[in-house]
Amino acid sequence: MTVSLGEVRAAAERIAGRVRRTPVIEVAPGLTFKLELLQHTGSFKPRGAFNRLLAAKETGELDGQGIVTASGGNAGLAAAYAARELGVRARIFVPVTAPAPKVAKLRTLEAEVVQAGNEYAEAYNAALQARDESGALLLHAYDQPEVVAGQGTVGLELVDQVGAFDTVLVAVGGGGLIAGIATAIGDSVRVVGVEPELAPTLHRALEAGEPTDGPVGGVAADSLGARRLGDLAFEAVRRYDVASLLVGEDAIVAARNELWRDHHVAVEHGAAVAYAALTSGAYKPAPGEQVVVVVCGANTDPATLGQTLAPAGAQD
Template structure:
């Protein structure tokens, strides 16, 4: 469980280490441009907070399990502190992200075919080596670091009522909901094909869900984190679901209208507004979090989110 004070302490720790990302106001909506954060996603905030809060580290440094944004964030933060980073990824991880991990100086271990295989290996490495384990979304320090976005939004948008946030494992939602508790409401938006929050709220506890769809590479947790569930139920966070077609449309619209290049997960929150899955009340002041930019630019204007068909050379 985390609280507003945990997020405030995280903000003090990571001040000067992360970017205070800007907001863009248009068509009655504030967009929080967190996709401009270091390594292209919000996760740098949690990684820095986790490492700083831990204090002195062993020679083994830090370890994470992720072939995506969380791994990149941990590798980046470790490089900034000059400590070793080891990232376990499934063999199915995109080659471009593995290359980025290497470029950031991380030792990369390919293990198994699924995230769960990489996760188990990372936990074992931490136990055997003494390395600091950085969870992708279900650790108090990680969640509190992500929540610093909420504090910034309260300063940037006067009278903010609602924040729309994409949900995978829920670390982002947990942190922001704790940060703005009593001052604004958080609505979790997730693909209909990966309803971790929606299913947890229905069941009264986190449950396993199948993972598929356009945003599975970044929102593909198979179970909502325990911290996210506790904070969501305490704060009354809401949940809406969107289809892959709405996510693809949101990505294309953000590019066509604003020249903002975001990944499918980063466009998911905006998809709730465009599709009508979330309809603001008259006068409601809404912010949409654009949380990630690690995407292939060739897919930005494709309705399916896949690369457009090759054209015949002329």
């Protein structure tokens, strides 16, 4: 199964007025940031959540029974926000290890929070069981066509805002964002996925020739903690020849601190991963190359800015 450019364009029309058109800033000659951390709930995720729910309303698939999703972090916050805005009941399944502040924030968005299992996979299985028992609509964190199409609207905005550019660097967890961006602009722009060495879902899938499960850890695991690349993402990265780069723990922490120190941008560790490809030298632009970095998430504890180490977590 694949997602088409037409579906991304349809998503842009469907979610218009529901999500923010986030700004871009040129921070240096040839380097632009797309500040998707300024999206509702602090990440790009509402784009896909709104598109999934609104599309389901159009088809009658969502008709009063509410939604279920599994996430201890950004996907759950986006689902809860979109559901509240549309007047839909939301049950969010989170592992018992989910950070307490994120669980509390989910409740402020009027979602029912159900804690199940010690990691995302167990919470997801509980969400599937709830869907089967209740008939609720399942909103996947990253591997549904409507979700991918919604995330792809980031790419359409980039072309409209920046014009011509050569390369876009995108952090990868489950792959919904990079799948959407590649579908939107991969025919004309080089799309590069950047991953933590301790959570290399894309790298592992490309090596194996298919998505495979693997261990997750490291400082960025609370937002890039998928154990497996989504099937839709795998199809997209193969179709658009998306490259995979790996960055280490020290590089991620240093990039996050530099974003704060030099650009006054406070991000979660996962959102610093794409920038870390540049600051660590994992990606070296050619002379004159125009590069965009998607800065994708702001759900962090500001007290940790400037620290050299951060606790690892686990999530979707």
